[in-house]
Amino acid sequence: MEFDFAAEQPKFLMLMYGLIAFVAVVGGLLLLLDVVPSYFARRREAQLVAASVSGTPLPRRPKQREGAFAFFFLLPTLLLLAVGLVVPAIRTTLLSFMDSSSSNWVGLDNYRWMFAEDSIVRVLVNTLIWVLLVPLVATAFGLIYAVLVDKARFEAVAKSLIFLPMAISFVGASIIWRFVYAYRGEGDQIGLLNQIVVSLGGEPKQWLLDSPLNTFLLIVIMVWIQAGFAMVVLSAAIKAIPADIVEAARLDGTTAWQMFWRITIPSIRPALIVVVVTISIATLKVFDIVRTATNGNYDTNVIATEMYNQAFRYQENGQGSALAVFLFVLVIPIVIYQIRNLRKQREG
Amino acid sequence: MTTTTPTVGVGAQATEPTTRGARVRKRLNSRTATLVSVVIAMLWTIPTFGLFISSLRPENEIKTTGWWTFFSDPQITLENYQEVLFSSGSSGQLASYFINSLAITIPSVLFPLAFASLAAYALAWMNFKGRDWVYIGIFALQIVPLQMALVPLLRFFSTGVTIAGVQILPAWDLVDEQKFAQVWFAHTCFALPFAVFLLHNFISQLPGDLMEAARVDGATHPKIFRTIVLPLIMPALAAFGIFQFLWVWNDLLVALIFAGGGDETAPLTVRLAELAGTRGNEWQRLTAGAFVSIVVPLIVFLSLQRFFVRGLLAGSVKG
Numbered sequence: 001m002e003f004d005f006a007a008e009q010p011k012f013l014m015l016m017y018g019l020i021a022f023v024a025v026v027g028g029l030l031l032l033l034d035v036v037p038s039y040f041a042r043r044r045e046a047q048l049v050a051a052s053v054s055g056t057p058l059p060r061r062p063k064q065r066e067g068a069f070a071f072f073f074l075l076p077t078l079l080l081l082a083v084g085l086v087v088p089a090i091r092t093t094l095l096s097f098m099d100s101s102s103s104n105w106v107g108l109d110n111y112r113w114m115f116a117e118d119s120i121v122r123v124l125v126n127t128l129i130w131v132l133l134v135p136l137v138a139t140a141f142g143l144i145y146a147v148l149v150d151k152a153r154f155e156a157v158a159k160s161l162i163f164l165p166m167a168i169s170f171v172g173a174s175i176i177w178r179f180v181y182a183y184r185g186e187g188d189q190i191g192l193l194n195q196i197v198v199s200l201g202g203e204p205k206q207w208l209l210d211s212p213l214n215t216f217l218l219i220v221i222m223v224w225i226q227a228g229f230a231m232v233v234l235s236a237a238i239k240a241i242p243a244d245i246v247e248a249a250r251l252d253g254t255t256a257w258q259m260f261w262r263i264t265i266p267s268i269r270p271a272l273i274v275v276v277v278t279i280s281i282a283t284l285k286v287f288d289i290v291r292t293a294t295n296g297n298y299d300t301n302v303i304a305t306e307m308y309n310q311a312f313r314y315q316e317n318g319q320g321s322a323l324a325v326f327l328f329v330l331v332i333p334i335v336i337y338q339i340r341n342l343r344k345q346r347e348g
Numbered sequence: 349m350t351t352t353t354p355t356v357g358v359g360a361q362a363t364e365p366t367t368r369g370a371r372v373r374k375r376l377n378s379r380t381a382t383l384v385s386v387v388i389a390m391l392w393t394i395p396t397f398g399l400f401i402s403s404l405r406p407e408n409e410i411k412t413t414g415w416w417t418f419f420s421d422p423q424i425t426l427e428n429y430q431e432v433l434f435s436s437g438s439s440g441q442l443a444s445y446f447i448n449s450l451a452i453t454i455p456s457v458l459f460p461l462a463f464a465s466l467a468a469y470a471l472a473w474m475n476f477k478g479r480d481w482v483y484i485g486i487f488a489l490q491i492v493p494l495q496m497a498l499v500p501l502l503r504f505f506s507t508g509v510t511i512a513g514v515q516i517l518p519a520w521d522l523v524d525e526q527k528f529a530q531v532w533f534a535h536t537c538f539a540l541p542f543a544v545f546l547l548h549n550f551i552s553q554l555p556g557d558l559m560e561a562a563r564v565d566g567a568t569h570p571k572i573f574r575t576i577v578l579p580l581i582m583p584a585l586a587a588f589g590i591f592q593f594l595w596v597w598n599d600l601l602v603a604l605i606f607a608g609g610g611d612e613t614a615p616l617t618v619r620l621a622e623l624a625g626t627r628g629n630e631w632q633r634l635t636a637g638a639f640v641s642i643v644v645p646l647i648v649f650l651s652l653q654r655f656f657v658r659g660l661l662a663g664s665v666k667g
Contacts, residue, residue, distance in 0.1 A: 007444075008444060008447050010524070010525045010612075011447050011448065011451050011525045011528075011612070012447075012451070013525075014451060014525045014526060014528050014529075015450070015451040015454065015455070015528070018451075018454075018455040018528065018529070018532060019454070019455065019458075021455075022455060022458050022459060022462070025462075026462040026463075026466075029466070030570050030573075030574065033568070033569070033570040034568065034570045034571065037568045037569075037570075038568065041566075041568075066474045066475050066476055066569075067476040067477065069470070069474060069568075069569050069570075070470040070474040070476040070479070071476075073466045073467060073469060073470035073474070073569070073573075074466070074467050074470050074471070074482065076463040076466065076467075077463045077464060077466070077467035077486070077540055077544060078467075078482075080463065080533075080536055080537045080540060081486065081489060081537065081540055081541070083504070083537070084497060084501060084533065084534065084536070084537025084538065085489055085492060085496075085497050085537055085538070085540075085541070086489070087500065088496065088497035088498075088499075088500035088501045088504070089492050089496040089497055091499075091500035092496045092497065092498075092499055092500055093496075095499060095500070141388065144384065144388070145385060145388050145389075148381050148382075148384060148385040148388075149385055152385075158385065158389060160650075160653070161389045161392055161393050162388070162389065162392050163653075164392075164393075164396070164646070164649075165392065165396070166594075166649070167594060167642075167645045167646050167648070167649035167650075168396070168598070168642050168645070168646070169597070169598030169599075169600070169617050169641060169642070169645070170598065170600065171598070171600055171617045171620050171621050171624075171638075171641070172598075172617075172620070172638045172641050172642045174624070175399070175620065175624055175634050175635075175637075175638040176395045176396055176398075176399045176638060177395060178624065178628070178634075179395070179398065179399055179402065179631065179634070179635065180395050180398070182631070187412060188412060188413050188414055188417075189414060190410065190411065190412070190413065190414050190415070190631070191414075192394070192395070192398060192414070192416075195414050195416070224391075224392065224395075227392070228392075229660070232657055232660060232661075233660065233661060236657075236661050281491075284493070285493050285494075285495065287600065287601050288600040288601065288617070288621070291600065291621060292600075292620075292621045292624050292625075293624075295625055304495060304601075307495050308601065308604075308605075311498065311499050312498075312604075312605060317499055320499060321499060323495075324493065324495040324496050324498070324499075325496070327493050327495055327496075328491075328492060328493055328495075328496050331491050331493060332491070335491045
């Protein structure tokens with residue numbers, strides 16, 4: 001069957017409607033804000049002229065109308081945030097105390113279920129492993145690489161190679177790595193990992209079926225994506241270390257090792273914290289990798305995938321919402337840590 | 349793999365090591381450093397490279413031999429791409445999903461860009477009561493995981509808003525390609541907190557004299573926004589635009605929930621995840637399909653990397 005371009009036309013039409021809506025909303029808003037104030041300005045001008053002609057005292061300047069302006073500038077954002085984020089978040093919190101059809105209050109049952117059900121406890125443990133490992137390993141790789149290629153020849157190219165996975169979707173990255181982990185029962189191996197194992201004299205394995213190893217193999221994918229982010233931010237921080245400090249240390253005969261631990265690390269501490277925090281939060285919410293690579297089977301499930309399954313596959317809205325709320329609760333300590341750090345920096 | 353051998357320690361020439369032992373050690377150090385960085389670079393590129401090579405090999409070859417045999421027995425075909433892009437339903441039809449990805453991504457980038465820059469300008473340069481609180485509120489919303497919004501937002505689309513039995517807003521009742529609107533809406537909402545934060549960082553650092561001068565000349569806020577602020581924050585807009593583009597193009601979760609799985613609306617990521625699930629061993633399709641989904645963000649990313657990095661640094665370090 002050939003690809004039918006005509007069948008795709010409604011999509012382009014819809015896209016065009018979207019663009020027209022965009023122009024209408026944004027353009028209309030700006031136009032409105034342009035026309036209305038100039039109307040008021042003209043009226044005030046007329047008042048001033050009339051007042052000066054008749055000799056009556058000038059009318060008092062009307063109060064600043066900035067508030068009204070600001071309201072319209074903020075209106076789309078505030079409206080969308082309220083409808084799309086604030087109200088839903090509150091409703092999700094309420095739903096987490098209700099049953100699957102969201103008609104009866106069940107108190108803490110959904111939360112109790114989370115910690116009682118073996119499969120969900122497994123999910124929580126897996127998420128914990130992810131959050132502990134990914135930020136550390138990704139930051140370590142990013143940092144080592146940033147230090148190693150700093151001021152090297154081909155630095156830009158070398159950095160792009162590591163940074164590139166950031167542009168690849170989690171789904172794409174998962175397929176790339178599933179191919180690395182691929183297994184064939186007979187004949188040549190087509191997966192790189194099994195080929196390496198075979199050429200070292202080992203037995204090929206179905207890597208992704210083997211718990212708990214498979215969770216670590218999925219973590220590799222996340223590390224692979226996030227290391228580039230860590231590398232870019234840390235590399236910028238390293239370049240911002242004042243040259244005279246580095247020079248002074250070098251004149252004192254510091255070794256590369258000492259330089260790394262005594263100069264580099266303390267100087268880029270704030271950037272390090274930002275990177276670890278950002279990656280931690282991204283890791284907590286990891287969904288695509290687990291879904292694409294194993295679909296949460298073989299004991300690899302994490303909170304975000306389980307939340308999706310509960311709420312959208314099993315229609316267990318209460319339990320799904322409870323998992324979402326729990327995810328949110330897990331983010332909070334990380335953010336508080338980050339804020340306290342920022343404050344310390346400002347004071348220090 | 350290109351043969352990059354980044355060497356370290358440019359500064360080494362500055363202070364000539366005195367003893368012979370020190371010189372040897374230094375050279376060893378830089379040797380190890382080079383080796384480590386090359387190993388890391390290879391670990392990070394070989395998987396993608398292998399996938400790319402495989403996508404060009406005939407189906408039978410992919411399934412029976414490793415992609416590295418390509419170098420001893422090169423066979424190239426574009427058939428995988430032909431099949432996965434244009435063939436009928438079950439084996440790919442990715443061209444259709446590619447269009448969906450485009451139709452989802454473009455408005456999902458434009459809307460938050462416009463709304464957030466308006467809001468960021470108001471929060472940075474207008475005086476009104478409670479300004480700081482509004483900003484802190486939007487800033488804080490960044491930490492709410494979008495999982496918190498999914499269930500109620502989907503209900504908002506499918507059943508409308510009912511308060512105490514009174515229908516306040518009707519259901520959207522969208523079918524087929526109209527569902528794009530839901531995805532645009534969801535992506536716009538979820539993007540706004542970060543967008544406002546990032547653009548506010550830039551806009552608030554514009555020189556205040558400029559605004560003051562314009563206002564003395566009688567320019568209204570919309571005029572200042574259009575003629576002065578917008579041209580000046582182009583780099584920031586580009587940075588956020590790329591960021592949002594990559595995010596939306598690569599997103600799976602939001603699309604899965606709000607676009608559905610059909611070929612009328614689902615983007616590439618949803619289709620690929622489905623192929624990976626149901627046809628996990630059809631590597632000729634998966635490799636070519638993965639590459640189709642990767643190529644657009646890769647081009648955007650490589651051509652605009654400068655802006656992206658700048659935005660990333662502004663977003664993560666300054667805050």
